[in-house]
Amino acid sequence: MHSEFELITRYFTPDPPGPEAGVSLGVGDDCTLLAPTPGERLAVSVDTSVAGIHFPEAAPAAAIGHRALAVSLSDLAAMGARARWCLMSLTLPAADDGPWLADFARGFHALCDATDTALVGGDVTRGELSIGVTVMGEVPPEQALTRSGARSGDVLAVTGALGGGAGGLALWQRGERDLAHPLLVRYLHPLPRLAAGHALRGLASAAIDVSDGLLADLGHVLECSGVGAELTPEALPLAEGLVAALGERDALAAGLHGGDDYELLVALPPEHFATAHGRLAERGLALTEIGRLVETPGIRGVALNGERGWQHFSTGGTS
Amino acid sequence: MHSEFELITRYFTPDPPGPEAGVSLGVGDDCTLLAPTPGERLAVSVDTSVAGIHFPEAAPAAAIGHRALAVSLSDLAAMGARARWCLMSLTLPAADDGPWLADFARGFHALCDATDTALVGGDVTRGELSIGVTVMGEVPPEQALTRSGARSGDVLAVTGALGGGAGGLALWQRGERDLAHPLLVRYLHPLPRLAAGHALRGLASAAIDVSDGLLADLGHVLECSGVGAELTPEALPLAEGLVAALGERDALAAGLHGGDDYELLVALPPEHFATAHGRLAERGLALTEIGRLVETPGIRGVALNGERGWQHFSTGGTS
Known part of the structure; x- marks a missing residue:
């Protein structure tokens, strides 16, 4: 120094x-x-x-x-x-x-x-x-949320909304300079989810922050925990204004692959989800179920809407 | 990460x-x-x-x-x-x-x-x-060696030898590439004095590492402790080979002003000097008295040898 x-x-x-x-x-x-x-x-x-x-x-x-x-x-x-x-x-x-x-x-x-x-x-x-x-x-020891504690059967959930970081960067690169635009706010002023992480102590079985993109960071958790995931992609909470700014297809891609969101991706035993949801709601933060963990390795997207073409986001598994 | x-x-x-x-x-x-x-x-x-x-x-x-x-x-x-x-x-x-x-x-x-x-x-x-x-x-609390504990009357001492960092850099800049040259070793492989710092717990009243140069770093200790110093410059331990490489005048300047030595400069109540010297000797490291701390602010050099012109290294005081 x-x-x-x-x-x-x-x-x-x-x-x-x-x-x-x-x-x-x-x-x-x-x-x-x-x-x-x-x-x-x-x-x-x-x-x-x-x-x-x-x-x-x-x-x-x-x-x-x-x-x-x-x-x-x-x-x-x-x-x-x-x-x-x-x-x-x-x-x-x-x-x-x-x-x-x-x-x-x-x-x-x-x-x-x-x-x-x-x-x-x-x-x-x-x-x-x-x-x-x-x-x-x-x-405290034993209360840390690691990447390796997720188990088959756990609910997969994410705080807040996704895709805002990538969406904000895309707008910035197109010349948008209204710093009050919700997506620029998301990109330039990401909020670390410290209160959420604290509130999830004792409830979540694993956690990671979404910095590299949902699928990439989910991959880290799955690898560390030795499990797989089935995503319910239509449940993905997308950032405010994202579909309007990028169109539906790119908005979904931003939510799945975009980095810089700094939301928490967590695995929760199903019996803990309601409590976790309530604790975060008290702090004004959404917690959205986006899938389940399964024994079979890899990530599978459940295509409820054929137009969305989720299958090409699969990164492994047998689907 | x-x-x-x-x-x-x-x-x-x-x-x-x-x-x-x-x-x-x-x-x-x-x-x-x-x-x-x-x-x-x-x-x-x-x-x-x-x-x-x-x-x-x-x-x-x-x-x-x-x-x-x-x-x-x-x-x-x-x-x-x-x-x-x-x-x-x-x-x-x-x-x-x-x-x-x-x-x-x-x-x-x-x-x-x-x-x-x-x-x-x-x-x-x-x-x-x-x-x-x-x-x-x-x-442990109370054993940390800060910059602010030095007192008037304390012995000022330095571990190892000075000027090697600046001397090694000068040689490197002249094209010297013999990595075994003692001065290049000093510059490229400085050794943090962790064992010495540990051994001086409970003995030294203040310490700093010599990274910016002896006089600059001494100045930090004096400012933090509210005291002054009288240096005995002919006591300055100069790095092996320094006078041969740079000549006497530049060698002395390197010892006083050169950075990158990473020796410890310490203040010691006089009654602790012998113990400190002994503990460092056990670890194969010299501890050399180079002056005393006094009440009058500033740094004064005691010119025992007029040819050395120490006065122009004065940085304050009334000498």
């Missing part, structure tokens, strides 16, 4: 977190000292967002800041962990970037505040714009 | 750390789950190394891997913390980089092994070569 760290302290920690946030010694020494909660597990993950690959360089700076943190926090949500701390490695192209950095910090900081995450370290270097965010959270 | 993480698992965690390393759930899920030691503080830091800024892009890949981890571990050493875990964000320019990556991983992994640090997460993205390493260590 060396070069140019005064940038961090100036823009990012005007009101440094203290003991109430589990920070025994804050930014400004060789390390930050944290006080983990006794008896809990520390959940850690890192994600790097690179301009032109993970987000458009011309996106609003506040959105870039928000998004870089959101994609990392989403991994904590998918473990059922409570967010505690984060560190940021910021690589910036130019030295004269005060206004951009202030906006970036505003977006980053707002999500820190909204999720009770304390920024406890970081560094700033020069080069192509990229942001690496390490997040740390906590979860 | 998403894209291309199979690269990490293939090259970096062929033998994944388990419960014996405090890892409850390893790489391959949304997060890694760690078991911190009850009652200890978690020391965290992140440093990013960018090609062309922090290291020459043409340096041996194994050295780049070693060095990227070493500079982060050095921050743990400077807190007196024991290294436990690390996460790596690797940004790579090309897709076809198997041999380079295998060498890089070998250097990174060897230092993990040597320091008992478990690699517990990371991601790989495409762009200009850069490596961000987040390190996590542990230290």
Whole structure:
């Protein structure tokens, strides 16, 4: 934590977190000292967002800041962990970037505040714009939501709505710049489902966040758990405005394959679904059954509507 | 922890750390789950190394891997913390980089092994070569070596030898490629002083690692502790071969101003110096008194040899 760290302290920690946030010694020494909660597990993950690959360089700076943190926090949500701390490695192209950095910090900081995450370290270097965010959270042992606990017979469900990330990116690439458009909001301001992950502790048998696309991330869960899935594709909750923006066919493809949604995909024993649904409803979040887990490996789509051509989304199995 | 993480698992965690390393759930899920030691503080830091800024892009890949981890571990050493875990964000320019990556991983992994640090997460993205390493260590409360505990009357001391980092870089830039040259070893393979930091627990009143140069890093300690320093420059332990390579004048400048040494600069109450010296000697490491701390702010050099012109290294005070 060396070069140019005064940038961090100036823009990012005007009101440094203290003991109430589990920070025994804050930014400004060789390390930050944290006080983990006794008896809990520390959940850690890192994600790097690179301009032109993970987000458009011309996106609003506040959105870039928000998004870089959101994609990392989403991994904590998918473990059922409570967010505690984060560190940021910021690589910036130019030295004269005060206004951009202030906006970036505003977006980053707002999500820190909204999720009770304390920024406890970081560094700033020069080069192509990229942001690496390490997040740390906590979860009691045995309550973590892994990818490997799903069982045949479990309900497969997803929080919120799908396809908005891919839809928003498509609109952005077509030149849409109305930042209040619901799909741009979904793409530029994804909300890590931390409260949902926490509420699903003790109920879900497995969870993952939908970052690479529903089918890809479902594939990870199936592989880790040694099961297969039968999807009910007409149940797929698509993001608001998605069909209007992309047409039905591309909207469905965005929901199945599109990345950047950061919803949670969960497996639940059937007897837990109603409770889980109720807990998320209390938090204003939908939980939609989209299929069932089965013993036979692979993903099969159940084509209730022939026009939709679900079969070519099959990625395995014998259907 | 998403894209291309199979690269990490293939090259970096062929033998994944388990419960014996405090890892409850390893790489391959949304997060890694760690078991911190009850009652200890978690020391965290992140440093990013960018090609062309922090290291020459043409340096041996194994050295780049070693060095990227070493500079982060050095921050743990400077807190007196024991290294436990690390996460790596690797940004790579090309897709076809198997041999380079295998060498890089070998250097990174060897230092993990040597320091008992478990690699517990990371991601790989495409762009200009850069490596961000987040390190996590542990230290009991009240035993952490901060920058703010130094007191007037304390002995100022440094581990090992100084100027080797800057000297090695100068040689590299002149075209020296004998990787066994002591100065190139110092520059390319800095050793984080973790054992020394641990041994100084309970003895040193303050510590910092010398990454930006002795005077710059001493300045941080003085500012944090509210004291000044009188240096005894002829006592400065210069790296082996430094005077021969650079000449006396530039060698001294490298020792005072050169970065990348990653030795520890410590303040010690005088009655603790002999014990500290003895503990480090047992570990094969020198601890050299290079001055005293005083009440008057600033750094004063004591010019015993007029030819050396120490006065122009003064950075404050009234001398």
